[in-house]
Amino acid sequence: MNSPHIWWYITRASAIIAWALMTLSVVWGTLLSTRVLRKVDNPSWLQDLHRYLGGTAMVMVVAHMVTLMLDGWLHFSAAAVLVPFATDYRALPVAIGILAFYLLIAVQGSSLLMRWLPRRFWKGVHYSSYLVVVLVSFHAGLTGTDVGSLWYRAVAASIIGLSVIAVLVRVVAGNRAAGRGSAVVRAQSTPPTPARRGLTMRVAATFRVSDEVLGIRLVPTAGEILPVWRPGAHITVTLPNGLERQYSLCGDPADRSHFDIAVLRTLDSQGGSSWIHANARPGVPLEVTGPLNHFELEPAFSYLFVAGGIGITPIKSMIESLPDRRDWHLLYFGRSRRSMAFADELSARYPGRIWVHASDENVTGLDIEHLLSTVDGDVYCCGPETLMARVASAVPRERMHLERFTPIERTAIGAPQSVRVTCRKSKKDFAVPSGQSILDALEENGMPVMGSCRKGVCGTCEVRVVGGLPEHLDSVVDDEEKDRLGVMYPCVSRATTPELVLDI
Ligand code: FES
Incomplete structure (x- = not known):
């Protein structure tokens, strides 16, 4: 420490670095939350980078404040750097900086406590990071002793330019999501256009993944790059016999040259599973739409995956997308190991993390409720309804994520009623009689659903509701979630009001 102004240099450098890192963290978070980075796979390390940028910015801010106190020229007291208006030196800009500091603590603290906080509260606090960047920009522009120098102007212009871009991206992406009515939190990574477009694919290979499950690799016949998808997504396969079936993708999302699915042979097959097991051979063409995702893996500190039988398929791609150090375990139920797809492969690849619970081995059964009571991470479950009901009853709603293959039984509150449907964009309205599904009526009237x-x-069939109240009778996502997003699934859902206005 030969220079008498060493602390002064450090305080200036740390302030600029903190400002830049904060801005980068906000820009990065915006790109992630709006999925502008769709073309980049492996979301986990992207999330980590966002966190590291924010954490390092916080460290730099603290360094800035400490070195302000250590500098012999300024002689800031602890009160001057912690209490607004406690100093006469540029009192307002300094107070703005202090306010930004406390907001930054709230943002970082709420991120550290994310698992214990209600998700909406956490999001609300997290969004204030935009305000932090604005406040810090004012603070830096009005207090910095380098203000006015050419290099400072260049740095400030770049940082402020980045912040403006982040805010614009956030606003534009937010409006678009609201406009198309499908900003489903669990579905936001899947671009809507490819999901609605059919693609001709062919079976490239089939492989046995258990006694009863056939793995199938599908490649596009024209060799095109496949749409981006994230773990939890499914595709709809249209079979030559006209049946449509949904299958979760269980391969590597980073590989855009093919889709991998796994199909269970079911005894009560209605023509889907039996056709595939009998006819899927290399070269067979199949029509595919999607992917869609209503079971998206959200950022969390730890995960417990619970899979029953073929419910392992979406879970497998989730597990494989997580970085090595992420805390996760899988509880996998099935009748016997031989019937459980990927059981041996996953156990060998992830020793100590997979608990295979085969009924023919574990005669004493397992106290799932007790086990779940000891878990505080997010729980993702896919499997038979009985398993999902048990798991859902033992896990708080905000940490529970379910995907259903079969519909839950739901009945309308009152007697079936006709409903008048207005399609706002198409300027059409028509009555849907009580015996007809709203989806059928929409199709009959040529609506793009x-x-x-x-x-x-x-x-x-998701549509956005802009007027009237839907009566949700589907099993896609929580009713609360649908109401929050203003969407409904008209293939089964009705209305509790005489009229529904849809954004189509
Ligand atoms: S068509 Fe599948 S949810 Fe409506």
Whole structure:
């Protein structure tokens, strides 16, 4: 420490670095939350980078404040750097900086406590990072002793330019999501256009993944690059016999040359599973739409995955997308190891993390409720309804994520009623009699809505509601979530009001 102004240099450098890192963190977070980075796979390290940028910015801010106190020229007291208006030196800009510091603590603190906080509260606090960047920009522009120098102006212009771009991206992406009515939190990574477009693919290979499950690799016949998808996504396969079936993708999302699915041979097959097991051979063409995703892996500190039988397929791609150090475990139920797809492969690749619970081995059963009571991470479950009901009853809603293959039984509150449907954009309105599904009526009237499962499971028919109250009878996502997003699934859902206005 030969220079008498060493602390002064450090305080200036740390301030600029903190400002830049904060801005980068906000820009990065914006790109992630709006999925502008769709073309880049492996979301986990992207999330980590966002966190590291924010954490390092916080360290730099603290360094800035400490060195302000250590500098012999300024002689800031602890009160001057912690209490607004406690100093006469540029009191307002300094106070703005202090306010930004406390907001930054709230943002970083809420991120550290994310698992214990209600998700909406956390999001609200997190959004204030935009305000932090604005306040810091004012603070830096009005207090810095380098203000006015050419290099400072260049740095400030770059940082402020980045912040403006981040805010614009956020606003534009937010409006678009609201406009198309499909900003489903669990579905936001899947671009809507490819999801609605059919693609001709062919079976490239089949492989046994268990006694009863056939793995199938599909490649596009024209060799095109496949749409981006994220773990939890499913595709709809249209079979030559006209049946449509949804299958979760279980391969590597980073590989855009093919889709991998796994199909269970079911005894009560209605023509889907049995056709595939009998006819899927290399070269067989199949029509594919999607991917869609209503079961998206959200950022969390730790995960417990619970899979039952073929419910392992979306879970497998989730597990494989997580970085090595992420805390996760899988509880995998099935009748026997031989019938459980990927059981041996996953156990060998992830020793100590996979608990295979085969009924023919574990005669004493497992106390799932007790086990779940000891878990505080997010729980993702896919499997038979009985398993999902048990898991859902033992896990708080905000940490529970479910995907259904079969619809839950739901009945309308009152007697079936006809409903008047207005399609706002198409300027059409028509009555839907009580015996007809709203989706059928929409199709009959030429509205651009697609259905697939027609049982309220796949989410393909999602429409945005702008007037009236839907009565949700589907099994896609929580009713609360649908109301929050203003969407409904008209293949099974009705209305509690005489009229519904849809944004189509
Ligand atoms: S068509 Fe599948 S949810 Fe409506």
